[in-house]
Amino acid sequence: MTKEEMYKDINKWKKEKNAVILAHYYQDGDIQDIADYVGDSLALAQKAAKTDADIIVFCGVHFMAETAKILSPNKKVLLPVMEAGCVMANMMNEKDIKKYREENPDTIILMYVNSTAACKQYADCCVTSSNALSIIDHYSKLGKKILYGPDKNLGYYAMKNSDVKLDLWHGFCGIHNNLKVSDVKKAKDLHPNALFIAHPECNLDVLNEAAYVGSTKQLIEYVTNSDKDEFIIGTEVGVIHEMKKRNPNKNFYILSDSLRCFEMKLTKLEDLYNCLKDEKNEIIIDENVRNNALKCVDMMLKLSK
Ligand code: SF4
Structure with a gap:
């Protein structure tokens, strides 16, 4: 099948199924070109939540589709390749952050958006690479210890640009960190x-x-x-x-030929095609987890206004 033939079917199903296609900037060009919205993960999830679409197809990695589901609980959110994860998000697991929360009840936990919903539920507030500096600055004024994770590099960058002292989770993006x-x-x-x-x-x-x-x-x-x-x-x-x-x-x-995210590039146009055709790979989040994760995302949205 040619790209044009696939585009034709995808556009037809989009209308029939009232679906919206989101593509992260790190997706291949042929996926970006057929998407309704192209952007970074949070902006895409926010855009999709504002539409009246019944189905969201998120061309990206797992935590991004989860963020869309957190903000759009009544929409069917699909991820074309279920195995597409994020190396950094996977460097923090629920068991460890839950233990940290229990042992440090007074510490503020700030969570990079590149994290699973299961981990977000233990955080006080979420941050993105656009708003991290201002949100960290806001919490630093409370005079409490702050844990930031999972991306240590963004944490070091925030400390370099302020007087804030952060405890850092030792996660990183294998692509950028190298x-x-x-x-x-x-x-x-x-x-x-x-x-x-x-x-x-x-x-x-x-x-x-x-x-x-x-x-x-x-x-x-x-x-x-x-x-x-x-x-x-x-x-x-x-x-x-x-x-x-x-x-x-x-x-x-x-800068370097190594700047290709293997996980992001797992999604091919055929995967998007089959995902929308069969409405498969739905993201399901436990409602309790979703509600707790939503508090963390909502707090960020409130502080970013
Ligand atoms: S580029 Fe890095 S942080 Fe972004 S999705 Fe890929 S592994 Fe995760």
């Missing part, structure tokens, strides 16, 4: 006129080399608003699809 300063130096030698920009999931040594640090959405906006026309990109390669779409005359160089 980058080295030598990769940056090599890319700058190859592209001397390009600005290096990076995602805060990179380690601090690499972030210190960056002209700008931001979430996927912030990086896209940065290159779009900049008067520069060459950039070295320090995040997952999929983001370049949207950068190029918005800025066809600018040049983007990926």
